[in-house]
Amino acid sequence: MNLKQLRLGLWVLVGLVAAGLVVFLWQESKTEQPAFSQTSLGTIGGPFNLTASSGKPFSSAELNGKPAAVFFGFTHCPDVCPTTLARLTKLRRDLGKGNDALSIVFISVDPERDTPAEVDTYMKLYDTPVIGLTGTPAQIEQVKKQFGIFSRKVEQPGGGYSVDHTATVILLDRNGQFSSTIAMEEGNDVALAKLRRITA
Amino acid sequence: MKRMLFIPSLALLAACGQGGKANIEVSDAWARPTRGDAPGAVYVTIENKGGQDDRLVSVMTDHAAMAMVHQTEMSNGVARMRMAGEINVPAGNSIKMVPGGTHIMLEGLRTPLHTGDSFPLVLKFRESGEEKVSVRVAEAGEQ
Incomplete structure (x- = not known):
């Protein structure tokens, strides 16, 4: 493998990590938000x-x-x-x-x-x-x-x-x-x- | 860079000019009214105008069985009240106790605190010794 190939390979790796991070953060925001609004809006309070x-x-x-x-x-x-x-x-x-x-x-x-x-x-x-x-x-x-x-x-x-x-x-x-x-x-x-x- | 060093050294010089001793001033002591046998909280401002660090080691008053420095800690919306231990008052610094943080808790009050009353409180410092202050009992709604 020459230097050019190695550089290309590394850039591909960087791209993959970045894409992975984006997907991960998106999943996080997707799973956290509904859980929060559910507990706060749906269940707090009620008659007592x-x-x-x-x-x-x-x-x-x-x-x-x-x-x-x-x-x-x-x-x-x-x-x-x-x-x-x-x-x-x-x-x-x-x-x-x-x-x-x-x-x-x-x-x-x-x-x-x-x-x-x-x-x-x-x-x-x-x-x-x-x-x-x-x-x-x-x-x-x-x-x-x-x-x-x-x-x-x-x-x-x-x-x-x-x-x-x-x-x-x-x-x-x-x-x-x-x-x-x-x-x-x-x-x-x-x-x-x-x-x-x-x-x- | 030179200037950055110059300012603290100036402050240090000024502090040394004070004779290198702690010089504590306690002011603006106030409490909210209480009822029944509930404890009270006193808030004070402590200023160390001297050139030596000092520590608040204890608090005394004839008006209550016990006076202790407490700290309200907040975590996840839950308020917890804990003993604060000794309070450090560095040279040239001042500490203003405000509601919801460090306060002097009075347990076993002889009589409930009524708005408009005042009573003496003694704060004992490691270096400066005892400082007496008059505590003003404010309105319940005071911030």
Whole structure:
């Protein structure tokens, strides 16, 4: 084999690798995308029954007719939960459509400590309406499953426990259908655009 | 290239001019209100104006049974709260604690924190010793 043939051979090899890469990436994008949209659009949310902070039963049907921002947390959470609720109340204010345009919903992932009365005093820290919900451990597990929420109790060094939990806010349209999410790290302008979409 | 070296050496010279000691200033200490027996979180700004690195080793307050530096970590949308250990405050740097990150957790509050109240907090540094600061309890909706 002379040098010319070798060079040609190498170029053919480069071409084959490049073609392979294109096919591989195309396959990847094809397999990943439908899986994602399926879990997000098809299965997040759905009807649920919990207990309101008043102690009365709460059906998710009470949310219908109004878009909602749903956040899962616990009242003994000093940083992430008050930060997220403060952020949501500010975003609703920035939206400029009044408190009736969007329900802010807090669902406890710590039903052992979060009695309706506990949740009630927690919600009253805010000078704007926030719907606080809790329930039996079985009810909470069910709702967590419906919304794809992870949570786990973690023992604290000085006694007591904290709860690791999904801090992503789930946005529902006025029919209770999943619309999108707001992540902790997401900028307020993006979050506001998402809220505008469901409150339009 | 010469200039790139020149700037850090200038900074180093300036730092040496400070006497080579850490000089810690704690400011803008605030917390959100709490209720019941729930823990609170305090956010502070720590500035090291000196020429020596320093470390925040512990936090004390009469207002709670325990004060610990905690860190909220996010992964895959899940928030986890963990002990942060000692916080390094390099010479000439400042650290601003913001919600959703490093914070001082107060466990076993003597009384819940009410908006408008304030209480003293002592931060202990390895080099600079104790720094006292007054913590302002803000509105629940404060960002």
